[in-house]
Amino acid sequence: MSTRIYQFCPYCGTRLEERLAFQQMRPVCPTCGFIHFLDPKVAVIGLVTWQGRVLLIRRDVDPMKGKWALPGGYMDAGEMPQEALARELREEVGLDLAIGDLLAIFPMAGPGVFNRGIVLAYGAVAQGDEPPILVCDDDACEAAWLSADEIPQDLAFESTHTLLAQWRDAHRRES
Numbered sequence: 001m002s003t004r005i006y007q008f009c010p011y012c013g014t015r016l017e018e019r020l021a022f023q024q025m026r027p028v029c030p031t032c033g034f035i036h037f038l039d040p041k042v043a044v045i046g047l048v049t050w051q052g053r054v055l056l057i058r059r060d061v062d063p064m065k066g067k068w069a070l071p072g073g074y075m076d077a078g079e080m081p082q083e084a085l086a087r088e089l090r091e092e093v094g095l096d097l098a099i100g101d102l103l104a105i106f107p108m109a110g111p112g113v114f115n116r117g118i119v120l121a122y123g124a125v126a127q128g129d130e131p132p133i134l135v136c137d138d139d140a141c142e143a144a145w146l147s148a149d150e151i152p153q154d155l156a157f158e159s160t161h162t163l164l165a166q167w168r169d170a171h172r173r174e175s
């Protein structure tokens with residue numbers, strides 16, 4: 001796969017060339033020396049539970065549009081992962097939660113070089129006697145607290161499958 005994302009140097013506008021730099025072929029600017037390092041994308045996802053139910057959202061964007069996934073999103077520069085997940089939960093479903101421990105790290109293997117990176121999965125537990133109300137910003141968004149038996153088949157990612165399977169096993173042992 002080509003590592004070329006940009007055709008031109010973002011600093012001086014010269015056409016980039018593929019050159020050996022720091023042990024790899026990378027896009028390099030022959031005029032000013034800019035090297036484009038293909039940094040990994042970092043995403044965060046949450047296994048958010050409330051009294052034996054898990055929070056799933058139906059994706060409204062590609063990739064995997066229409067499939068069910070754990071809430072989350074890309075980290076912004078300057079954020080710590082737990083901050084990023086807390087922000088995503090506020091934005092996606094209107095939940096304000098303390099984020100718990102790191103559960104797992106998954107490879108992000110999306111199509112194209114833009115989606116190469118890692119996914120950090122954290123746990124979070126919602127409190128209260130009633131299921132916390134999920135507020136979706138746009139009409140197409142769906143989010144629900146689902147029991148182990150209600151988890152749909154059409155799940156988005158390998159990480160979603162793995163984390164939900166683990167959660168379901170642990171939940172069955174408890175009950």
Ligand SMILES: [Zn+2]
Nearest residue numbers: 009012029032
């Ligand atoms: Zn340049």
